[in-house]
Amino acid sequence: MSLVVLAFCTMACGFASVAPAHAQLFPKSMTQKPIPVLQAPQPSFMYPQHETLTFTVDWRVFTAGTAVFHLDQAGDVQKISATADSIGAVNLLFPVVDRFQSGFDLKTGCSTGFNKQIQEGRRKIASELSFDNAHGKQIQNERNLVRGTATHKEANVPACVTDSLAAIFYTQSQTLNVGQTVSFPLADSMRTVTVGMKVESREEIKTPAGTFQTVKVQATAEEGVVKNRGHIWIWYTDDPRHIPVQMQARLFWGTITFHLQSIDLK
Numbered sequence: 257m258s259l260v261v262l263a264f265c266t267m268a269c270g271f272a273s274v275a276p277a278h279a280q281l282f283p284k285s286m287t288q289k290p291i292p293v294l295q296a297p298q299p300s301f302m303y304p305q306h307e308t309l310t311f312t313v314d315w316r317v318f319t320a321g322t323a324v325f326h327l328d329q330a331g332d333v334q335k336i337s338a339t340a341d342s343i344g345a346v347n348l349l350f351p352v353v354d355r356f357q358s359g360f361d362l363k364t365g366c367s368t369g370f371n372k373q374i375q376e377g378r379r380k381i382a383s384e385l386s387f388d389n390a391h392g393k394q395i396q397n398e399r400n401l402v403r404g405t406a407t408h409k410e411a412n413v414p415a416c417v418t419d420s421l422a423a424i425f426y427t428q429s430q431t432l433n434v435g436q437t438v439s440f441p442l443a444d445s446m447r448t449v450t451v452g453m454k455v456e457s458r459e460e461i462k463t464p465a466g467t468f469q470t471v472k473v474q475a476t477a478e479e480g481v482v483k484n485r486g487h488i489w490i491w492y493t494d495d496p497r498h499i500p501v502q503m504q505a506r507l508f509w510g511t512i513t514f515h516l517q518s519i520d521l522k
Contacts, residue, residue: 291441291448294416297365297429301496305329308520309500312464314513319344321352323514327425333368335359336421352376358421365426367443370419378402385443389415394443411446418442424490427453428498432471434458452476453490461491461502465516468501469494 307327313320321342328335336359342352353375359368370385380401387394394413399406418426423442430438430453438453454474461470470491491502503514 291414291450292439294365294414294418294440295430295438296363297426298431301429303327303329303334303362303425303429304521306521308518308522310517310520311503311514312517313340314515316510320512321347322517325424329362330359332362333359334362334422334425336425338421350377356421358419360418360422360426364416365418365429365440366416367419367422370421370443385419387413387417387443394446394448396446409446413443413448414441416441417448420444423451424500427473427490428492428500432473432492432494432498434471437476449477456489458494459491463501463516465501465518468499470501471498 304327306329307325309325309327311323311325313323321340324339326337336357338354338356338358340352340354340356341347342350355373357371360366361368366389367387369387372381372383374381374383381398382401383396383398385394385396392412392415394411394417396409397406398409418440419442423440426440427438432438432453432455434455434457436455438455439450440453441448442451452475454476456472456474459470459472461468468491471494473490473492475488475490488505489503490500492498492500499519501516505512
């Protein structure tokens with residue numbers, strides 16, 4: 257999604273569009289290279305039944321908006337929804353009201369689909385991405401709500417992939433040791449790209465929600481528009497929960513940072 261896609265659909269939540277260029281947390285593939293197999297979540301990792309993570313989003317010297325992630329379990333599926341809303345001066349210049357939905361199988365890590373409803377300035381898009389694993393296809397139906405047009409696209413996809421939103425929380429379930437890189441296939445914009453989550457260091461991070469000992473993880477890709485235009489990081493708590501408490505994208509037009517405001521387990 258725009259940056260929630262934060263970075264994170266962000267950045268997995270839509271604030272890349274406040275700048276002249278549009279960017280996604282996980283970049284689009286320009287060429288095809290060997291795709292790794294998506295590793296299943298660690299059997300010992302336990303996702304909470306319910307969790308809400310609320311972030312403020314800063315762009316340069318402005319507080320640009322808020323991003324909220326809701327996680328709920330439904331059987332063997334971890335459901336994720338994310339919202340991104342601009343506030344203050346940014347909302348006057350470029351209003352953003354973005355909504356994202358995703359999910360993944362708790363046993364395999366495979367994405368169950370990715371939907372987004374984007375309202376950014378005069379742009380209004382509704383898109384649904386689904387996976388036909390039996391036939392190795394990803395299917396996208398998209399509507400331009402301003403022009404009243406619709407498109408249908410299909411492309412090949414490996415049997416098990418993640419998506420731009422699910423990837424943030426799928427990564428929680430993996431072992432995150434400094435120097436290690438967790439690689440996986442990610443479906444984005446009708447392509448499949450290999451994303452590497454490189455664990456760079458341990459850092460103490462102070463946020464409005466508290467002070468956390470974290471591991472700093474950089475999202476990398478050998479392909480795509482972001483490769484030569486910026487860098488993206490997620491700070492996960494350095495404990496068995498691996499909660500994302502800060503996210504940041506440094507792009508050619510500026511830096512966007514997500515600061516955790518609160519964690520609600522109700």
